[in-house]
Amino acid sequence: MEKHVTLIALFAALIAALGLIPQIALPFGVPITAQSLGIMLCGTVLGAKRGALAVLLFLLLVALGLPLLAGGRGGLGVFTSPTAGFLVGFPIAAFVTGLITEKWRKGPLAVSAGVASVIGGIVVLYLFGIGGLSLVLGKSVPEATMLVAAFIPGDILKAAIAGMLTAALAKARPASVLSRA
C-alpha cells in the first residue's frame, strides 16, 4: 500500500516537474513542455486506476493554488479559463491510456503503450479540450479544433516517446511498472 501511494504521489510530482523544467527538444528539434508526456506516462506506467489517481492528485494541488502547470500557472482560475477542458480531460486521458496498456498484452510494450498514448493522450484529451474551448470561447467545434490542430503533430511524437520510455522503464524497473505487474 505504501508503495502505491508513494508512486502515485511521485508521478503527480513528475507531471509538475516535466512541465516546469526548461524546455527540451523533441526529435526534429521541436521544443516542447513535457507536461502532456507526463499524463501519458501516468497511464502507461501506473495503469488505468492509479494513473488517473496520480493525475487527479496533481490537479487537486493545482486547484489549491500551487503553480504546477507548464509556465508556472495554477490556482482556481485555470479551471474557468479557455483551456480548462484539457484539465478535465487529463485524468480521463490517463485512465484510457492505462486501460489500453493493461489490456493489450500481445506484441512489444513500446507499441501498445504508444498506441494507448495516442488514443488516450491525444484523441480522448482533445475531445475534452476542444469541447472546453468551444464552450468558453463561444465558438463552434470546428473553429475550436482549428485553434489546437497545430499541437497535434508534436503530441503524436510525445506518444511515440511515451511508448519507448515505457518499454525502457519496464526493463530498468520492472517492479514499478504497475500497468504490467
Next chain:
Amino acid sequence: MISLTSPVRTRAHDWPAGAKLAALCVVTVLLFKAQSLWIHAGVFAGMLVLYRLPGPVFFRAGLRALRVLWPFVVMLALYHLVTWTPYAGGVILLRMVTAVGLATLVTMTTQLSDLIAVVRWLATPLRALGLKTAYLETAIALVIRFTPVLLTKGTKLIDAWRARSPRRPGWRIILPFTVLALDDADHIAEALRARGGFDAMKE
C-alpha cells in the same frame, strides 16, 4: 517555490475558505447563464473594484496572474471584429476574463492550509464510509515536498547533458528522470513502512 497567493494580506484572507469557494461556484454558473452585455460589464467592473481595493501591489499581482489570457483576448477580439458580432464578442470576452479573474481572486486571498482544510471537510463522507483519507493527506504532502526535489534533479540532468553535448537537451533525459522518480518512490515507501506505515497513522 513561488506561490500564487497575494503578496499582501487582505481582509478577504479572514473570510472562511469554504464560503469563498461556494460563492465562486454560484457566480461562475450564473455568468455562463447570463446573456446580457450589461450584466457582464457590471460584474467585470465589480471584479476590477475588488482587485483594486487592497491597494496597488495587490492589483499588479492580480494583473500578472491574468496575463495568460491575453492571446485569447486578442484572438476573440479579432474574430468578432472580422465577423462583426461585437455584442456576442463582448459577452464572451467579459465572461471569460471575469470567470478567470474571480477564481484567481479566491486563490490569491486564501491560504493553502485553509484550502486543504476544505478538502479534508469535503472528504468527510469518504471517512464515514470507512475510507482512510490519511492516504490523500500523505500524498498531498509528498507532492508538495517532492516537486522541488524532482525539479532540482531534472535541472541537474539537463546541466549534465549540456556539459557533454552542443545540442539542446533531448527527450532522452526523460528516461533517467523517470527512473529517479521511481527510485525515490521506492525509498519513501520503505521509509514509511519502517515507521509503521499507514497502519500507524491515527485518523
